[in-house]
Amino acid sequence: MRDVLRISVPLTIWLASFSAVYGLQGLVCSPRWGAAGLGLAAGRVALVAAAVAAVALQAVLLLGLRGPRLAPASGFVRGVSLALAVVALVATAWTLLPVATTSLCL
Template identity: 55%
Template sequence: MTELLRIAAPLSLWLASFSAVYGLEGLVCSDAWTGLELDSGAGRAALVAAMVLAVSLQAGLLVALQGQRFGSGVPALRRISLVLGIAALIASVWTLLPVMLMPLCL
């Protein structure tokens, strides 16, 4: 079971952070955000912070899954988990990059 978690974890983390950032963007663009008396600058800052957090978590997981403590003992599975860890890191940067480049709520 732990072997499967090693395989499933990296991209599941991507999915979680991806959904969370999308949810945050929805919140930033909703009336609730203005209701909290926050402006769009705060919204942008929150989104960028979320992205940085997501990417660092992803990188941390990648390192952990290749380390002695959490890594797999089976070489084939270890390689698959490495590939998926890198894939998830790329996915995080690739899919969350819009928070840096795009207008907030247009």
């Protein structure tokens, strides 16, 4: 069971962080964000902070999977989990990059 978690957690975290950050972008662009007394500058800060936190979480997970505490006994599972952790880290950085580089609300 632990091997299944080692393999599935990196991409699951990517999916959750992608959904959370773009959901936050929808909230920032909604009238409720302005009604709460927050401007687009605060929204940009919140979005960039969420994106950086998601990338940092993926990096910590990758480092954790490389360490002896979370490393699986099987060499195959270790290789697959590390490969998926790298893919998830790159996917997180790539899919959340537009949050930091493009205009918020069109």
